[in-house]
Amino acid sequence: MKFFTFLVLAVFGFAADIEIIHDEAYHKKICGDDYSCVDQKYLYKNTTLPAAYSRYFQDYALHTKGNKSTIYKKAMSKNNLPSVGKTKKLEYKLDPNMDNICKFEFKRISRDVLTVEYNTCSFEMDLEIKLTQIGNDVEINVNGFNGS
Numbered sequence: 001m002k003f004f005t006f007l008v009l010a011v012f013g014f015a016a017d018i019e020i021i022h023d024e025a026y027h028k029k030i031c032g033d034d035y036s037c038v039d040q041k042y043l044y045k046n047t048t049l050p051a052a053y054s055r056y057f058q059d060y061a062l063h064t065k066g067n068k069s070t071i072y073k074k075a076m077s078k079n080n081l082p083s084v085g086k087t088k089k090l091e092y093k094l095d096p097n098m099d100n101i102c103k104f105e106f107k108r109i110s111r112d113v114l115t116v117e118y119n120t121c122s123f124e125m126d127l128e129i130k131l132t133q134i135g136n137d138v139e140i141n142v143n144g145f146n147g148s
Contacts, residue, residue, distance in 0.1 A: 018055050019045040038127070040142040049114060049131055050081060052138035056129070067094050068102070068121050075104045075118075082108040094121045 023041040031037030044052040057076035061069050071092045082088040087107045094100040102121035108114050112133035119126050127144035 018047050018051065020055075021045065036146045038125070038142060038144050038146055040140075042140040042142075044138040044140065046136050047138055049112065049133045049138055052140065053081065053114065053116075053131055056131075056140055071102050071121060075102065076116075080104075080106060081114065082106050084108050084111050092121075 021043040026041035030039040061072040064072055075090050090104045092102040094102055100121055103119045105117045114131045116129045125146045130141045132139045
């Protein structure tokens with residue numbers, strides 16, 4: 001539920017430079033009353049895929065505390081965007097004394113499609129974010145389940 005709260009705050013609280021439209025009906029249609037479902041759909045208006053990618057994960061890192069925030073910022077750097085047809089995998093250890101490993105996989109399916117799969121640095125939730133350039137806009141689909 002924390003993740004869902006973050007998404008709502010990210011969309012409505014920090015949308016000054018890019019207009020972001022949250023499709024609330026999509027979440028209700030896909031998830032119904034399932035509290036563990038985090039599926040969401042957004043439309044980032046008049047922007048590019050790299051700019052929408054940066055904005056989405058910048059907002060995500062703002063609502064993440066401690067080492068996770070630093071790891072997200074490092075992993076989600078524009079420098080980690082793969083070339084078309086390529087995949088890039090990254091792993092970071094959250095804490096040297098813990099087993100939690102933050103795993104990220106970036107796939108540039110085409111010039112207009114990027115997917116990012118990551119485990120939120122825990123064993124509780126795996127997410128897939130799909131960004132698709134559609135004309136002057138970018139559609140972002142978030143898929144995953146919160147196992148906590």
